[in-house]
Amino acid sequence: MELQEFITNFASQFEETDPSVFTKDTIFKDLDEWSSLLALSVSAMAEEEYGVSFKGDDIRNASTVEDLYMILKNKL
Amino acid sequence: MYNPFSLSGKTILVTGASSGIGKATAIECSKLGANVIITGRSRERLNETFSELESEGHTQVIADLCETNSLQKLVSEIKSIDGIVHSAGITKNIPFQFATIDKLSEVMNLNFFAPTELTRLLVKSKKINKGGSIVFISSVSGVLCSAPASSVYSASKGALNGLIKGIALDLAPRGIRVNSVIPGVVETNIFEDGVISEEQLEENKRMYPLKRFGKPNEIAHGVIYLLSDASAWVTGSNLLIDGGLTLQ
Numbered sequence: 001m002e003l004q005e006f007i008t009n010f011a012s013q014f015e016e017t018d019p020s021v022f023t024k025d026t027i028f029k030d031l032d033e034w035s036s037l038l039a040l041s042v043s044a045m046a047e048e049e050y051g052v053s054f055k056g057d058d059i060r061n062a063s064t065v066e067d068l069y070m071i072l073k074n075k076l
Numbered sequence: 077m078y079n080p081f082s083l084s085g086k087t088i089l090v091t092g093a094s095s096g097i098g099k100a101t102a103i104e105c106s107k108l109g110a111n112v113i114i115t116g117r118s119r120e121r122l123n124e125t126f127s128e129l130e131s132e133g134h135t136q137v138i139a140d141l142c143e144t145n146s147l148q149k150l151v152s153e154i155k156s157i158d159g160i161v162h163s164a165g166i167t168k169n170i171p172f173q174f175a176t177i178d179k180l181s182e183v184m185n186l187n188f189f190a191p192t193e194l195t196r197l198l199v200k201s202k203k204i205n206k207g208g209s210i211v212f213i214s215s216v217s218g219v220l221c222s223a224p225a226s227s228v229y230s231a232s233k234g235a236l237n238g239l240i241k242g243i244a245l246d247l248a249p250r251g252i253r254v255n256s257v258i259p260g261v262v263e264t265n266i267f268e269d270g271v272i273s274e275e276q277l278e279e280n281k282r283m284y285p286l287k288r289f290g291k292p293n294e295i296a297h298g299v300i301y302l303l304s305d306a307s308a309w310v311t312g313s314n315l316l317i318d319g320g321l322t323l324q
Contacts, residue, residue: 037171037224041171
């Protein structure tokens with residue numbers, strides 16, 4: 001798993017936010033579109049793509065997309 | 077002492093008895109005089125429930141209701157019963173675009189196919205006594221409303237809702253009643269492994285006019301009404317216990 005690929009997969013969960021907005025440093029909870037449903041989508045994406053799922057606290061403890069990537073990487 | 081909700085002399089099968097609503101229901105049934113047959117997958121946790129049952133004469137059977145052999149073994153160990161409480165079930169929070177047939181099957185197998193088949197086998201082998209009562213733990217979700225990422229769970233409970241009405245008609249000539257309880261969110265460990273955060277749960281609680289989730293006992297008491305002779309003229313119904321959630 002690579003960071004860039006994860007960022008692309010992460011970005012594709014969003015409908016309104018342009019994919020170009022997303023970098024490893026994006027503070028995703030500040031995005032207008034962020035919601036609890038999106039958190040579930042991100043978790044389901046992780047399960048589908050990488051075979052591991054996030055817990056509620058994992059997403060809460062992450063600030064940037066890279067934070068989340070590191071949490072996921074530690075679960076692999 | 078006068079008690080129209082007494083379960084004295086009745087034998088009640090409770091599935092999913094190792095935790096949550098099933099556990100509370102099994103314990104409350106025993107307190108109201110029933111002989112209880114409890115079943116669950118985890119030996120350790122089922123034993124915990126068993127040790128909390130009041131008085132003697134109860135039975136525990138380890139069973140995985142999704143496995144045909146296990147299901148048949150459970151049915152073969154039952155002689156005759158007066159009530160069934162189907163409380164084995166899982167929740168699943170998954171946005172619809174990820175709801176593959178695999179995910180759907182996992183939920184439908186436990187929430188819909190397993191209780192359906194268990195009921196069918198017990199009916200076919202004539203092990204449910206006349207005057208018996210079958211209670212499904214369903215949900216407001218899928219019957220009256222749904223929630224974000226709940227399509228799969230709602231579908232399983234919606235399927236039960238239709239099933240219950242059909243079975244109620246088919247079993248009425250045998251004097252067997254079939255009903256469901258439809259709770260709002262109940263505080264059980266069903267959420268412990270979930271992706272839902274504490275903050276989100278607190279926010280959800282505020283949606284309830286009574287400002288909290290239900291307690292397992294509060295659902296168990298509705299189940300007991302439906303098991304007892306107090307509800308002798310009630311069949312095919314959904315008993316709503318939701319803290320006012322679906323009022324608005």
